[in-house]
Amino acid sequence: GERTFVMVKPDGVQRGLIGEILSRFEERGLKVVGGKFLQIDEELASEHYAEHEDKPFYDDLVSFITSGPVFAFVLQGADATRQVRSMVGETDPLEADPGTIRGDYGLDLGRNVVHASDHEDEGANEREIALFFDEEDLVDYERIDETWLYEEDH
Numbered sequence: 001g002e003r004t005f006v007m008v009k010p011d012g013v014q015r016g017l018i019g020e021i022l023s024r025f026e027e028r029g030l031k032v033v034g035g036k037f038l039q040i041d042e043e044l045a046s047e048h049y050a051e052h053e054d055k056p057f058y059d060d061l062v063s064f065i066t067s068g069p070v071f072a073f074v075l076q077g078a079d080a081t082r083q084v085r086s087m088v089g090e091t092d093p094l095e096a097d098p099g100t101i102r103g104d105y106g107l108d109l110g111r112n113v114v115h116a117s118d119h120e121d122e123g124a125n126e127r128e129i130a131l132f133f134d135e136e137d138l139v140d141y142e143r144i145d146e147t148w149l150y151e152e153d154h
């Protein structure tokens with residue numbers, strides 16, 4: 001299955017939502033293959049948000065993401081990136097459907113609780129995984145329910 005990168009942002013950590021957010025993905029059937037609690041420094045923030053370098057909100061983005069610890073993790077499963085994006089919801093919580101993470105926990109565009117790799121940006125998932133994790137930090141294993149989650153081998 002495909003791997004994808006997800007992160008509980010500083011607001012989500014401070015609000016005690018790590019477990020809740022992780023649970024949603026676990027219960028959906030996505031497999032946790034890596035996880036790391038860290039505080040992002042300026043250098044990592046500028047690499048992670050390189051695509052937004054020229055946006056007017058860039059400085060706010062970097063100061064927010066470095067403002068406190070985050071919980072970064074890697075999920076694996078069929079179409080993991082798209083599955084995760086649909087569970088995360090629209091970027092602006094105002095437009096995110098109830099039932100999505102941002103639609104249930106967020107109110108503000110600049111405090112939208114989670115980051116997830118963009119499925120429309122080819123290779124963003126593996127690029128972001130490599131930015132935060134060494135390959136040896138990720139574990140390849142089978143979850144006991146895998147044969148019940150998928151019709152065919154994937």
Ligand code: GTP
Pocket residue numbers: 057060061090091109110111112114115116117118
């Ligand atoms: P991420 O998963 O966090 O990357 O969100 P996204 O992919 O849904 O949105 P995008 O990559 O376009 O933007 C990255 C982050 O910048 C968003 O999660 C928002 O927190 C923030 N952001 C996006 N657009 C705006 C904006 O117009 N104004 C402000 N203040 N923040 C924005």
Ligand code: MG
Pocket residue numbers: 116117118
């Ligand atoms: Mg994005």
